[in-house]
Amino acid sequence: MARITSSLWLMWLLLVATAGSAQPGAKPAVPSIPTAPAMGADTTHPIPQVTRNGVRxxxxxxxxxxxxxxGSRVAVRYTGFLPDGHIFDATVATGGPLRFRVGRGEVIPGWxxxxxxxxxxxxxRAWIPASLAYGVAGVRDPDDESRFVIPPNTELLFELQILSVR
Incomplete structure (x- = not known):
């Protein structure tokens, strides 16, 4: 078990170390990370993956x-967290899943x-860079425009469950 943990930790460190080594102006190279076969629910050793634009x-x-x-219609259950762990939004609060079409700009670009x-x-579990979330604008509190629900330039963490794809 310790050997598996060490291997995954080393893989994650290599991923992080290589992410910042690109030349200025060059498109970041995303290493190919194999996926684990037949992973069960809440596995204790998930293998990290990264999209081409940096969603981990x-x-x-x-x-x-x-x-x-x-263009597919999807239904997603989610909870959104700020970096400090505070929940800023969750479908449990609205009583049902979020339904939208993929790739139509109906959700943040990272999704x-x-x-x-x-x-x-x-x-x-997904980490969305600020540039693929709400960027420099952030999200203001509708009840108090002087405050932010999501501050500018904030990376977001989501727990997502894909309920349906049509």
Missing amino acids: FVFRERGTGPQAQL DELLPLLPEGSRV
Whole structure:
């Protein structure tokens, strides 16, 4: 068990170390990271993956259903966290899943990039860079315009569950 943990830790360190080594102006190279076969729910050693624009994610449970394509209708249950751990939004508060079309700009760009990689039934933890979330604008508090619900330039963490893909 300690050997597996050490190997995964080393893989993560290599991923982080190589992410910042690109030449200025060059498109960042994303290393190919193999996925673990048949991972169960809430696996204790998820393998980190990174999209081409820097969304990091780990499978907590890999679904077996279809993957979304551009224009697919999906239903997603989620909880969104700020870097300090505070929840800023969750579907449990609205009483149902969020439904939208993938790739149509109906959600933050990081989700549009990530969702086509996730089979229906998957649960993931995803880190969305600020540039693929709300960027420099952030999200102001509708009840107090002098405050932010999501501050500018904030990376977000999401727990996502893909309920359906149509």
